[in-house]
Amino acid sequence: MAADDSSPDECSPDECSPILVALVDDYDVVLAGVARMLDPFRDRILIAEIDANEPVKDEVDIVLYDSFGQPESDHDEIAVLVRNPRARRVVVYTWNFHRELVENARELGACGYLSKALPAEDLVAALEAVHAGEIVVSDPPPRAVSAPGLDWPGRTEGLSDREAEVLALITQGFSNADVARLAFLSPNTVKSYVRTVYRKIGVESRTKAVLWGLDHGFRPDHRRIEHWRGGP
Amino acid sequence: MAADDSSPDECSPDECSPILVALVDDYDVVLAGVARMLDPFRDRILIAEIDANEPVKDEVDIVLYDSFGQPESDHDEIAVLVRNPRARRVVVYTWNFHRELVENARELGACGYLSKALPAEDLVAALEAVHAGEIVVSDPPPRAVSAPGLDWPGRTEGLSDREAEVLALITQGFSNADVARLAFLSPNTVKSYVRTVYRKIGVESRTKAVLWGLDHGFRPDHRRIEHWRGGP
DNA sequence: GAGAACTACCCACCTAGGGGTGTAGTCGTC
């Protein structure tokens, strides 16, 4: 596990600048939701630019990597973020607390593994602890659930966050078996979610579900992670 | 069948302006191909603006409606074009010469039903005949084939025109049975085409074929027909 | 004229996907 090799100067909260946090995910609405939820705490946490057209130019204290809709490549993406010197620390923000995911993230050098179920106040405190040099892994939530205030594609159209994640993966071309493996669900569970999603969005085939998704914010935007990877 | 109620003044070819033709289809590359094929005949046929962002502002002599990748709604689209007073005559440009399609087009008021297998010279002559007031239905081609010089999405990636049409319909969410019905093919034939398309574009599932298509020019652009329908 | 590619289609077989129905625990709202 990569050691923290530079801890911030100790100082009173009044004197410290807020922690600069960059958000990384492939879905604008997800990032906007996280930014909005953290905005009341802007005296403690400052969100770096989230415009996908713009690389985050300066060094940031923490990169908060949201795993919504990510396929297996998020292992790779965590590594990309950890390797980038502009990211002093990397924190994973997720529902998936499967033991091997947590272990793998830590092995790659993530300093935090935080649950999306955490209320905003607790998330801020956890980020502060990471900033102070701790390795923080929050308690696994009993089930996938998002904190009030978070957002995801399809939420205004009535999709729950888990349903949206299943649709996000389907929209990237994954089979039901793939989705089950990636989301740590049973194939039967995935089929149940698929059925519910189809009913809510009013389609009767996978292809139409994909087309609906692409028109409703489910097209992943890889530009942010590409900026961190060193691309254009 | 709508009668032609205003024939052009008779004059020698040297004196006449070229015939103004507007092209309508949902695929840029298809229209660009037709325009390019007809360009050598610009003294006889002038192509109106084909930019999808711009409505065709002036009245045109002929609207040439290319049926590539169109689902059943092309019946509706022919009607839209025939009703629009800026289109003096409507001609359908297609491989599908199924009797009921030809009859339906004529009933809707189309003045021409021309094969995409026609060499450029013959197409120009046919358009001139339509312009002169004739109803022209070319001989049905023995099989679906495009004249040299035409273009379609996926052609540079090795897809034949028929394969491309099958992918175009799949990319709009149609089932194999739908595609068979729309393209007047057997369901077995559609499955054979699907297999060949998957092999050529290197995918193994329908969803991935659709995603490939959307990234390779198969996203239909409905703006042109919407301009003719009276929309923005 | 041979060969390749295309159009068009068939048949058999298997699996992924989809629909129906159900259970069970948790959580938020009224």
Added chain:
DNA sequence: GACGACTACACCCCTAGGTGGGTAGTTCTC
């Protein structure tokens, strides 16, 4: 506390989709 929605999952059944292998005629290229 009732109720609805959610997460999570099971089982059965059916069909669409996909794969393999094949035929046959046409057309273009070399």
